[in-house]
Structures are given as structure tokens and as C-alpha cells.
Amino acid sequence: MDQEVLREIAAAWRSANNIVVFTGAGMSTESGLPDFRSKQGLWKDRPETLATLAALKAKPDEFYFFYQWRIARLWEVQPNPGHLALAELAQAGFVTKLVTQNVDGLHQRAGSQGVAELHGTLRTVSCIKCGSQYDSRQMLPHNDTWEEDYKAGRYRHGSECYCPRCQGQLRPDVVLFGESLPDTAWNEAVRWSRKADFFVVIGSSLVVSPANYLPQLAVEQGAKLLIINSDSTPLDDAAAWVIREKAGEVLTGIKELILRM
Numbered sequence: 416m417d418q419e420v421l422r423e424i425a426a427a428w429r430s431a432n433n434i435v436v437f438t439g440a441g442m443s444t445e446s447g448l449p450d451f452r453s454k455q456g457l458w459k460d461r462p463e464t465l466a467t468l469a470a471l472k473a474k475p476d477e478f479y480f481f482y483q484w485r486i487a488r489l490w491e492v493q494p495n496p497g498h499l500a501l502a503e504l505a506q507a508g509f510v511t512k513l514v515t516q517n518v519d520g521l522h523q524r525a526g527s528q529g530v531a532e533l534h535g536t537l538r539t540v541s542c543i544k545c546g547s548q549y550d551s552r553q554m555l556p557h558n559d560t561w562e563e564d565y566k567a568g569r570y571r572h573g574s575e576c577y578c579p580r581c582q583g584q585l586r587p588d589v590v591l592f593g594e595s596l597p598d599t600a601w602n603e604a605v606r607w608s609r610k611a612d613f614f615v616v617i618g619s620s621l622v623v624s625p626a627n628y629l630p631q632l633a634v635e636q637g638a639k640l641l642i643i644n645s646d647s648t649p650l651d652d653a654a655a656w657v658i659r660e661k662a663g664e665v666l667t668g669i670k671e672l673i674l675r676m
């Protein structure tokens with residue numbers, strides 16, 4: 416890592432007034448969160464078909480296994496140094512708004528507050544009938560062999576998937592395919608992106624709309640753009656700095672420089 420560049424970034428970051436940090440899937444790969452898309456075969460349908468309200472009604476077994484598997488993995492992993500560095504920077508006043516596409520809740524578990532979760536969260540589930548909200552672990556099977564049971568074709572969709580209050584079905588509080596983004600999170604993200612004078616993209620390839628809209632908006636308003644991502648993005652040319660290294664190391668380095676200045 417070029418220390419000169421890091422120092423330059425840290426100085427610009429430190430002197431900015433409205434710092435918006437936008438994170439995508441690449442933020443959590445260092446936590447070891449498995450990519451559910453590569454688990455083809457474990458579920459019979461594609462995630463795009465499974466992650467819908469229609470699937471919850473028509474194939475509850477498949478739907479619940481898919482989400483139980485994802486929720487179980489989520490609580491097994493820990494925030495990585497990148498999540499921790501951002502939380503520390505926020506506490507010191509160097510992150511004004513954190514916006515994420517991730518549903519894993521690792522920013523919050525690292526100590527970040529007021530996170531705008533554009534795609535909702537897997538930390539909680541809600542009853543589709545009465546709206547009661549629960550910790551998502553409520554939906555995990557109590558039986559230890561549930562994954563084996565499922566693979567062996569044994570029925571395993573049980574009472575864990577019902578609301579204890581009204582027996583309605585539980586659903587993860589994520590945005591399912593075909594649903595729109597939560598208004599509050601999105602409006603907040605737009606408002607802060609417009610105000611930003613320093614915008615940081617971490618672990619997002621910025622190819623999916625409307626994610627790419629936020630940094631674009633910030634740049635149009637004159638914000639300096641920093642991109643930390645393993646692959647190139649369509650906004651690389653508009654960025655003041657592009658870093659293709661592991662987010663955890665880069666953020667830890669920048670954080671130490673900022674807090675020492």
C-alpha cells in the first residue's frame with residue numbers, strides 16, 4: 416500500500432465536513448460470510464426465485480431453509496477490522512452517515528449507529544400478519560440436524576417459522592425480489608449523499624442501480640470520491656482515489672492516520 420496516497424486520503428477525509436460511507440458485499444467477505452449464490456445445489460431453486468413473498472407462500476420449506484441457512488451463518492461470523500475501523504471513525508466524528516447494501520448487520524455489531532440499510536436486515540424477522548418483530552435467531556430450528564434433515568429430503572418447516580403471538584408466518588426483514596427499497600433508508604441515503612463533501616465506496620462494484628446513483632449524486636455536488644474495491648467500477652474515472660486492496664487493511668491504516676493527525 417502506498418503510504419503517501421494513504422496520508423493524502425487521510426488528510427482529505429479528516430478535513431471533510433459531511434462524510435458518507437457506502438458499503439457493499441465486499442465489505443463483509445473478510446468476515447468469512449459465505450456467498451449464498453455459490454451454494455447452488457443446496458437449494459433447488461435460484462436465490463432470485465426463492466427470495467420472494469410468492470416463494471414463502473408456495474414453497475415455505477424451501478424459502479425457510481434458504482433464510483435459516485443464511486441467518487445461521489450470519490450469527491456465526493464476526494465484524495472484521497474494516498467494520499471496526501469505521502465504527503471507531505464514526506465515534507470520533509469522521510463518519511457522518513453510513514449507508515449499506517448489506518443485510519448482515521455487521522456494522523451495527525461493530526458499534527456503528529444510525530446505519531441506513533438499503534436492503535433491510537437479516538438480524539430481525541417480522542410476522543406478516545401482526546407485524547411483531549423478533550431477533551432473527553427466533554426463526555432458527557431448535558433441532559441441530561436441520562441441515563442434514565433438509566438435504567435428506569425430510570420435512571423440516573416447523574413452529575420456528577410462526578409468530579409466537581398470532582401464529583402468522585415470519586419473514587426476514589430484508590427486501591425480497593420484487594419489493595421496493597425501504598423509503599426511510601433510501602431517502603436518508605439520498606439526502607446525505609447530496610450533502611456529502613467526501614464519499615467513500617467500499618466493496619461495491621457499483622453496477623447495480625440504484626446503488627450507483629448515490630456516489631454519482633455526491634460527485635455531481637462536488638464531493639471527493641474514494642473507492643476501495645477489488646474490481647474496477649464504472650465510477651473509477653470520477654474518483655479522486657481508487658484502491659484495489661482488502662478493505663480491512665486499508666481502513667485500519669486510514670483510521671490510524673486520521674486519529675493520529
Ligand SMILES: [Zn+2]
Nearest residue numbers: 542545578581
Ligand atoms: Zn404475529
